[in-house]
Amino acid sequence: MYLLQLVILLWTVQSHFGDDFSPRQDLLFPELVRYDGYSAEEYFVTTIDGYILRIFRIPPNKNCTTNKGTLLFAHGLFLSSDDCIVLGPGRSHCYIYSDNCYDVWVCVLNVRGNVYSRNHTYYDPDKDLEYWQFSFDDIAIYDLSAVIDHILNATGREQLSYVAHSQGATILLILCAKRPEYNAKIIIGIGLSTTAWLYHATFLVLRLQSAVASLLTAFSGVLSGEIFPRGGVSQKGAELLCGSTNLTYPLCSYSIFTLFGYDGYQITSDALPVIVGHTPAGTSLKNFNRWGSVARDGFREYDYGPLKNIDVYGQTKPPEYTLGNVNMKWVMISAPIDNVGTVQDIKYLVTKLPNASLCVISTNEFTHLDYVYGKDINKYIIPIVFSAIESGTYTCT
Numbered sequence: 001m002y003l004l005q006l007v008i009l010l011w012t013v014q015s016h017f018g019d020d021f022s023p024r025q026d027l028l029f030p031e032l033v034r035y036d037g038y039s040a041e042e043y044f045v046t047t048i049d050g051y052i053l054r055i056f057r058i059p060p061n062k063n064c065t066t067n068k069g070t071l072l073f074a075h076g077l078f079l080s081s082d083d084c085i086v087l088g089p090g091r092s093h094c095y096i097y098s099d100n101c102y103d104v105w106v107c108v109l110n111v112r113g114n115v116y117s118r119n120h121t122y123y124d125p126d127k128d129l130e131y132w133q134f135s136f137d138d139i140a141i142y143d144l145s146a147v148i149d150h151i152l153n154a155t156g157r158e159q160l161s162y163v164a165h166s167q168g169a170t171i172l173l174i175l176c177a178k179r180p181e182y183n184a185k186i187i188i189g190i191g192l193s194t195t196a197w198l199y200h201a202t203f204l205v206l207r208l209q210s211a212v213a214s215l216l217t218a219f220s221g222v223l224s225g226e227i228f229p230r231g232g233v234s235q236k237g238a239e240l241l242c243g244s245t246n247l248t249y250p251l252c253s254y255s256i257f258t259l260f261g262y263d264g265y266q267i268t269s270d271a272l273p274v275i276v277g278h279t280p281a282g283t284s285l286k287n288f289n290r291w292g293s294v295a296r297d298g299f300r301e302y303d304y305g306p307l308k309n310i311d312v313y314g315q316t317k318p319p320e321y322t323l324g325n326v327n328m329k330w331v332m333i334s335a336p337i338d339n340v341g342t343v344q345d346i347k348y349l350v351t352k353l354p355n356a357s358l359c360v361i362s363t364n365e366f367t368h369l370d371y372v373y374g375k376d377i378n379k380y381i382i383p384i385v386f387s388a389i390e391s392g393t394y395t396c397t
């Protein structure tokens with residue numbers, strides 16, 4: 001609740017500051033990519049349950065003479081495609097991959113409910129609560145499969161490489177567990193702080209989610225709708241905190257820290273206004289609560305509540321996902337002070353996967369959001385990604 005108060009307080013404070021925002025701050029994906037001197041294409045993919053997703057492609061840098069293959073970047077919860085471009089050329093994932101001659105698709109896995117993919121063949125996201133009845137299980141099975149198939153068909157390739165942050169990696173685990181034929185479509189997956197088991201996560205919001213999970217599950221029929229939309233209260237609050245001057249910067253750091261696990265080492269003050277101009281990007285309450293049940297009960301299938309679980313699974317507690325099916329190659333990257341995807345939990349996940357290796361990066365300055373927003377991704381993350389994709393393996397020293 002104090003967060004809400006903070007946001008309201010800051011909203012009031014906003015009027016005292018001018019709007020000296022970065023010109024990149026409010027541009028949407030295609031415009032921002034063009035502003036940065038690259039080209040972007042956009043495609044619509046319709047899932048079998050009617051959700052219309054928007055995905056983007058950034059072709060290899062024009063200076064490239066080879067095309068090193070198709071690479072799909074998948075963002076995390078509350079985030080969007082913009083994660084892989086916000087810091088700009090030379091600093092953000094997708095530009096670095098394009099400069100290195102990869103055909104980059106941003107699975108913008110602008111997953112359903114996110115700012116770019118609020119669209120459906122018959123539901124209206126602004127009016128129909130049915131639209132918001134989804135969790136990451138649906139995102140994995142319907143959205144990710146449709147996006148992968150679309151990209152492989154469009155490029156005429158049989159496989160792609162997958163780089164994913166947080167929930168972006170979780171959904172490929174679920175897809176391959178439930179539909180193992182998708183293993184063969186992926187050359188290798190690189191998981192940046194993959195969220196599966198969260199027993200050691202100390203992140204405040206997750207602990208709160210965990211505490212209210214049963215309650216929200218009990219009321220899931222009544223409780224639905226959207227949470228943290230782009231342009232909503234949380235973003236307005238973040239913008240006014242982080243968009244203006246050095247005066248509000250400490251407060252900004254504090255609130256971003258509380259909400260999203262920001263640490264203050266890796267996110268530079270010039271990047272902050274652009275990041276908050278693009279974050280958060282919305283999801284459903286149902287998906288928000290889904291993470292609460294993961295934090296409490298582990299990486300298990302959807303929890304319908306004890307009675308319906310007996311119908312669906314034959315037991316009161318949902319079973320764990322069958323990770324033995326996920327035999328595609330993975331390199332799972334974790335960092336010692338990440339308070340969401342912790343080293344202990346990711347290490348445990350790796351023991352459950354037949355074909356995964358763990359890489360703990362050697363810095364005490366990297367937390368959950370730094371994998372996409374940190375100033376040192378070129379130093380800590382990118383070399384691992386290229387080595388993993390190009391040699392099919394990475395040995396973490």
Ligand SMILES: *[C@@H]1O[C@H](CO)[C@@H](O)[C@H](O)[C@H]1NC(C)=O
Binds near residue numbers: 037061062063
């Ligand atoms: C291509 O290379 C030239 C010379 O190195 C450079 O000036 C230019 O910015 C590059 N173009 C792109 C799109 O990166």
Ligand SMILES: *[C@@H]1O[C@H](CO)[C@@H](O)[C@H](O)[C@H]1NC(C)=O
Binds near residue numbers: 044052119120
């Ligand atoms: C929703 O999708 C339809 C069909 O692809 C498209 O014509 C329309 O512009 C989209 N609406 C939004 C708000 O993206």
Ligand SMILES: *[C@@H]1O[C@H](CO)[C@@H](O)[C@H](O)[C@H]1NC(C)=O
Binds near residue numbers: 150153
């Ligand atoms: C695959 O791509 C071709 C053209 O490249 C298109 O005509 C066809 O509809 C696509 N199929 C699917 C399932 O998207």
Ligand SMILES: *[C@@H]1O[C@H](CO)[C@@H](O)[C@H](O)[C@H]1NC(C)=O
Binds near residue numbers: 246
């Ligand atoms: C913020 O601080 C930096 C140095 O720390 C300075 O260069 C910059 O001019 C300051 N900006 C404002 C708006 O005060």
Ligand SMILES: *[C@@H]1O[C@H](CO)[C@@H](O)[C@H](O)[C@H]1NC(C)=O
Binds near residue numbers: 329
């Ligand atoms: C690991 O993945 C590689 C490449 O996808 C595959 O050839 C190999 O059979 C897999 N190994 C296991 C143990 O599943």
